[in-house]
Amino acid sequence: MNQQPKFQVSLCPTCGACPEVVLDVAKEAVAIGEEGNLVQLNKKAWNTLVEKIQTGELRKI
Template sequence: MSLSPACTACPEVEIAGDEVRIGEVGHLAGLKKDEWKLLVDLIQSAPAGPPPDSPFSCFRR
C-alpha cells in the first residue's frame, strides 16, 4: 500500500502480521506496530510537521 495514493514520493508500506515494513528493496525498515504508531505521532506532532519534500509529507496536517 502507499501512504498516499496521490503522492508519488511516498515509500511503500506493507503490514505483515505484527510488523510494518516501510521503504523499497535495498532500503527497508521493519517496525513493530507500536514503533510505527510512535513514528507517525512524532512526525505529526513536529511544530511545522514534516518538510514538504520529505517522504513523510503525506503526514502533513
C-alpha cells in the same frame, strides 16, 4: 478465511519503482523502502513515528 488488509503507499505515486510504505495489519508491522533496502517497524515503533509527525516533532525538511 478472514484475511486482514495490507495497505501500500508509494512514496512516488507517478511510477512503480520508488520506495513504498507497506502496513501489514495481520502482522502488526510496517515495512518502509524497497527490495534490498527495507526498514521494518513493529506496531509500537510505527505508532511512535506517526505520533511524532502529528505533534510536529517531526516535520518536512
